[in-house]
Amino acid sequence: MAETGAGRFAPSPSGPLHVGNLRTAVLAWLFARSTGRRFLIRIEDLDRVRAGAETEQLAELAALGLTSDSPVVRQSEQTERYTRTLEQLRDQGLVYECFCTRRDIAEAASAPHAEPGLYPGTCRTLGERERARRRAERPPALRLRTAVDTWSVDDVLAGTVRAPVDDVVLQRNDGVISYNLAVVVDDAAQGIDQVVRGDDLLPSAPRQAYLASLLGLPVPSYAHVPLALTQQGRRLAKRDGAVTLEDLAALGHPPSTVLGLILRSLDLPDVSLTAALDVFDAAVVPRDPWVVDPAHLPAIIARPAPRQSAPTDKVHQ
Ligand code: GLU
Numbered sequence: 001m002a003e004t005g006a007g008r009f010a011p012s013p014s015g016p017l018h019v020g021n022l023r024t025a026v027l028a029w030l031f032a033r034s035t036g037r038r039f040l041i042r043i044e045d046l047d048r049v050r051a052g053a054e055t056e057q058l059a060e061l062a063a064l065g066l067t068s069d070s071p072v073v074r075q076s077e078q079t080e081r082y083t084r085t086l087e088q089l090r091d092q093g094l095v096y097e098c099f100c101t102r103r104d105i106a107e108a109a110s111a112p113h114a115e116p117g118l119y120p121g122t123c124r125t126l127g128e129r130e131r132a133r134r135r136a137e138r139p140p141a142l143r144l145r146t147a148v149d150t151w152s153v154d155d156v157l158a159g160t161v162r163a164p165v166d167d168v169v170l171q172r173n174d175g176v177i178s179y180n181l182a183v184v185v186d187d188a189a190q191g192i193d194q195v196v197r198g199d200d201l202l203p204s205a206p207r208q209a210y211l212a213s214l215l216g217l218p219v220p221s222y223a224h225v226p227l228a229l230t231q232q233g234r235r236l237a238k239r240d241g242a243v244t245l246e247d248l249a250a251l252g253h254p255p256s257t258v259l260g261l262i263l264r265s266l267d268l269p270d271v272s273l274t275a276a277l278d279v280f281d282a283a284v285v286p287r288d289p290w291v292v293d294p295a296h297l298p299a300i301i302a303r304p305a306p307r308q309s310a311p312t313d314k315v316h317q
Contacts, residue, residue: 005193007032009066010042010183013053017060018243019297020198020228020236023262023290027225028196029066029273030280031156037194041068042186045076046176060245063255064262065273073190075182082177085185085215086170089144094214095170097131097140098123118166119143141173144211151206156223156282158199163206184208188217199224200235223282229289241294251298261300265290 009025011017017025032039041061043054058072089095100108100122108120124145126134134140144167152162169178187195195205202224209219228236242248245255260270266286268276 004036004038006038006040006069006191007035007194007196008040008042008187008190008192009061010044010186010197011057012044012048013057014048014050015053015238016244016246017057018228018236018238018240019248019258019262019292020243020290022060022064022245022258023228023265024196024198024225025061025066026064026259026262026273026276027223027266027285030268030277031196031223031282032194033277034280034282035194038069039066040070040073040190040192041066042073042190043075044179044182045074046179046182060255063245064259070190073186075177075186078182078186078189079177081185081189082182085181086142086177088215089170092214094145095142096124096145096167097126097135098143098167098169098173099126099131099134099138099140101138115164115166118164119168121167124167139173139175141169142171143167144170144214146210148210151210153205153209153219153222155202155205156221157285157287158202158224161202161206163203165207165210168207168211180204180208180211184211184215184217187220188212188215193218193220194223195220196223196225198227200227223285225285226287226289228292231291231293236292236294240292242298243292243294248298253298261297 007028009028011021029039041058045054061067086095104122105119108114108122109116109118111120114120123143146165146167148165150162151165152160155161168180170181171177205222205224212219230236230240236243238244242251245258248258249255259273263270263276267284269279
């Protein structure tokens with residue numbers, strides 16, 4: 001059979017996955033499989049790494065039946081590829097050194113007419129002399145000389161999304177390759193043509209698609225799925241209560257039961273991943289955040305699984 005591309009789940013190994021992260025992983029698997037794609041797992045370990053978390057996360061995913069069709073890729077092992085890409089952009093005259101501190105950027109961004117959260121281009125036009133002087137004070141970050149103000153992507157759930165594209169950081173001033181560069185390089189190198197992830201990353205998609213197009217790489221299709229939120233509207237976090245497989249197993253709820261809860265929250269049959277895949281339809285994925293009350297999660301999980309999903313079994317608000 002011809003290769004048909006791949007979808008992926010790409011966690012940062014900063015700690016155990018909670019039910020919200022696992023739900024995104026289940027969705028990434030369902031989107032990939034329902035479109036005949038392979039499913040890959042990539043560990044995004046350039047930053048925010050906690051010892052042991054990678055092994056823990058892979059075991060959690062496997063416990064739900066989510067394994068990578070190709071060996072798991074670690075970003076920390078792709079450095080050469082990132083360096084080559086940086087060189088390519090540099091050869092195109094698209095890289096410049098930035099000496100701004102966080103504070104400089106915050107101050108510049110609060111100036112009248114500045115777009116909040118966007119880099120205002122302070123170091124874009126520094127002359128060689130000034131750069132040499134600044135280099136002696138502080139190692140530079142490397143930024144992309146962006147030629148557009150906005151870029152758009154098509155998202156399966158959100159439709160066409162146009163967002164500002166600023167001079168994104170390609171390499172931080174501590175030498176670490178930026179998430180935006182790494183993700184674009186890795187998705188292309190792994191043949192990933194479908195990106196399914198939390199909708200907190202939707203604003204980053206246009207700049208990533210722009211970067212891919214500058215590099216002559218194919219732009220993947222996107223589906224940014226709703227996150228799990230607490231009842232207060234905050235992003236669910238481990239500290240919110242018994243929200244990881246380990247916590248829930250300690251309360252007597254095995255991974256299969258947690259998978260059932262996740263599938264019910266997606267209005268899918270909760271018996272197995274394959275049963276869910278049989279009826280999965282991307283067009284009817286819930287568009288609202290999954291509101292989780294960690295205090296009641298164990299009780300909700302413990303409820304006998306219905307044969308068919310019913311609205312009362314959802315943890316949606
Ligand atoms: N590593 C990112 C995270 O865990 C996800 C990046 C992506 O899916 O593009 O939030």
